[in-house]
Amino acid sequence: MTTDDLTQIPSRPTGIARLFEAPQMGKMSPAGCVIVYSLLFIWTGFVLFPLYWIAITSVKLPIDVNSGPAYLPWIDFTPNLHAWRDLVVLEWAETLKPYRNSVIIAFFSTIACMFIGSMAAYALARIEYKPKFGTILMFVLLMAAASVSVGVWGVDWRLASASAAAIFVLLARALGRRFKRSVGNSDILFWMISQRILPPVVTVVPVYMMFQSVRLLDTQFAIILTYTVVNLPIVVWLMYDFFSGIPKDLEESAQLDGASQFTIFYEIVLPLARTGLAATTLLVMIFAWNEYIVALFLSTTKAQTMPILVAAMNAGEKGVLWWKMSVVIIIMIIPVVLMALVLQRFISRGVLLGAVKG
């Protein structure tokens, strides 16, 4: 392909970003058209119906919900805003607290995740790491020893981790050269994604104990930290793909001009990977916003998040308060949709090809 070809191809977004791309011209046979559109509309119905049902349930009176199915407002039942009034006006303080917690937690954990994760992904995409197998094994064993001494023998955790770190540094200096086998970047990547295999129920018990011992339970900070770590593998995996797709020429020429590693990363690489950044941010934010189990374990009253409020509508002898729960679900969706609309503008702009030819 010559440079002329490159300039003629319109720059296109990559990855999840392509969701919002403009249509292209083409033709289809009438029969195919009918089949395709009927399939599309069937699926649209399948996707939208539960949402529609949640929406109309939120304006039903309890009696309308419990007396059997009612489909159309004003025809089958009279819409009533009682559930909305309860949650948004009368109990606004109780709704606002988890809402604010959710916003803060999702915001900061997403930012921390993207910051650390994209740097790690960039490093993995550009630098060849060769950590020695033996060093890693030693590190893991020392961590294990530290945890055992804290958990079983009741050693103070600060003392244990500090001495483990000191021993590790000493041993790594002394023995580091002797290990032969090393692992590569793809091993690190796979190991990271494998971190997500462990069910949250398992990781959350030790994490609970950990935060208990440092007295950070029921704080926003604890949940932010946990979400950041839990979502990091996703960021690293997705951003690794995006960074690998960026041609190296740009960075090499910047390096010749005397730019430092960090300048290159912030001034050149990040703007180019904007598409990937936006898509990954959206995904991570959705995960943090909707997470339930970690929040359930780590919060009691002060740091409650929205998914817990949803589940709380099931409590009590009256059964599930469907109408209130629907309201909560709806006000939970709104910020995500707004976020998606905001990020879409960045997503739909592919800047890569333009940058290469300029």
Place this chain on the structure above:
Amino acid sequence: MPAVIMILIFSIFPLIASLILSLSRVRLRAGGYDVRFVGLRNFEKQLFGSEQFHFLGTFTSISLLGWVFIIAMGALLIRWFSVYLRGPVVVIGLIGRIITASMILALSVLLAATLLSGNQFGTLGVTLFYVLVGSAIQFLIGLGLAIICAQPIWGRTFFRVVFFLPMMITPIGIGYAFRMMADTTKGPFSPVWQFFGLRDFAWAADAWTARSFIVIGDSWQWIPFIFVVLLAALENVPRDMIEAGHVDGANGWQIFKEITWPSIAPVAATVMLIRAIEAFKLVDLPNIMTAGGPGISTESMTLQAFFAWRAPDLAQSAAVSYLLLFIAVVLCVSFFNLVILKRRAAIA
């Protein structure tokens, strides 16, 4: 590099801590907990002891159908090995394949001894059902939708945004929404149930209908993810290659098989890996829709670990999770090495 170390610290700590938990007996006391080392007894309880029915299922003798299935799987694996041994053999590759094969064989013996012999299977079987059947259905529908939406059709931005919506809802909300949907007396489809004379039909009382409802809810939530990623992959397929195929007179299926599929296969394999990993951890939907019932027939392993944690039996919870981790890692690593790396190599 600091970032890598940070992940290392934060993800290894829970791993080690829960390994310790799974090897010990934990007793809560006022203001803390006692941890006593008991070796492999927790795992023994799950695999052979009083929790065996819960985790693996109930056993009687293996039926004829079960034996046929075991022998068929064994033959397939032997064939696979003989093909591999004819080519260049690497020690690590051989060990990896032996581990994969023994895991598959063990799981098929389990399947033969429980389901195919008319016995109930435990949480392990249920989890595998969610992972295999759920992922397969979601992949086919997601791929179909992505192919349709990759066509130049009118209003596709609209369809794309709508199809992405379910991703944005919290899984808890989806669980409750589908409990409303599936209600046979008050739900929106109750006239349909009544029309078929199923007014008193309780889907939650039958193991297989309950499981299928959970798979439907899970699919509603996860098809958008597969759809979006596959759509992006489909649009990366070079257009001139497809046009060249048209010029050469290939039909739609041939073009898909020879051009489109090979170039989206690596992404498809990766997205299936991510989806399978998440499916191993399915917990919200069965917890809300059926609470694992009827009996234990919709209880996934994660849910079993969750119930054990709530009991509170931290040690059993950690043991179940470690078993899940072991099975999931073996299956996922096999999939990664044997499918994804091969696809990537085929592209490069």
